Amino acid sequence: MADLNELKKAAGVRAADMIESGMFVGLGTGSTAAHMVNRLGERIQNEGLKVTAVSTSWSTTLQCRKLGIPLIDLGEATHLDIAIDGADEIDPQKNLIKGRGAAHLLEKIVASMADNYIIIADSGKKVQKLGEKFAVPLEILPGAIGAITYKVSKLGGTLAVRMGAPGKDGPVISDSGNLIADAKFGIIDDPEKLDFELNKMPGLLGHGLFIGMANKVILATPNGIEEF
Numbered sequence: 001m002a003d004l005n006e007l008k009k010a011a012g013v014r015a016a017d018m019i020e021s022g023m024f025v026g027l028g029t030g031s032t033a034a035h036m037v038n039r040l041g042e043r044i045q046n047e048g049l050k051v052t053a054v055s056t057s058w059s060t061t062l063q064c065r066k067l068g069i070p071l072i073d074l075g076e077a078t079h080l081d082i083a084i085d086g087a088d089e090i091d092p093q094k095n096l097i098k099g100r101g102a103a104h105l106l107e108k109i110v111a112s113m114a115d116n117y118i119i120i121a122d123s124g125k126k127v128q129k130l131g132e133k134f135a136v137p138l139e140i141l142p143g144a145i146g147a148i149t150y151k152v153s154k155l156g157g158t159l160a161v162r163m164g165a166p167g168k169d170g171p172v173i174s175d176s177g178n179l180i181a182d183a184k185f186g187i188i189d190d191p192e193k194l195d196f197e198l199n200k201m202p203g204l205l206g207h208g209l210f211i212g213m214a215n216k217v218i219l220a221t222p223n224g225i226e227e228f
């Protein structure tokens, strides 16, 4: 059985090797994306690759600084050639659940700016239907938590504010200063409809359903790389 971290690394390296000199690049967040960022840093160091990058989180920004990857502020970028990121669930249509690391709002903005949005993952992330393993992460303006809890219940879901260590930490706060909550819907039979409904809720700043956004999935399996 291949080591999980090795699988994540294989996917990350494959995607980082798609980046070409002169590109504007979006860099995702999480343990798989971290391998891709490391590889990009290596290529900048060893090959003199020239890129301009935007980051999707504070943790990725810190990693880029350590590796000497040139970053501009997200607000300064208008359009990206490529964005590469991990995911928590991936269905056969390349629809995704993202946001276990609470970065889904910025990740979705970056994904929407890219000509080519590439997802990297180990094969354990593949599902037949979204919602098999994970709830849908939400990023919510604190004053809207009551309204969103009610609206999610009207859609048949249950919302829980994501907390740090029980009895020790408070709620998880996003890099943009908002509440993170997880909406459990069970198996999601119609992800397009749920996406549409969630997009209509004032105060719900972002959610982790990424429908029709990914152009390619690079999946590392114990038998090698699978792409679809």
Ligand SMILES: O=C[C@H](O)[C@H](O)[C@H](O)COP(=O)(O)O
Residues within 6 Å of the ligand: 028, 029, 030, 031, 032, 033, 085, 086, 087, 088, 098, 099, 100, 101, 102, 103, 104, 107
């Ligand atoms: O908020 C976090 C992101 O959406 C991550 O890209 C996602 O959770 C996958 O992370 P990992 O590669 O660590 O499983």
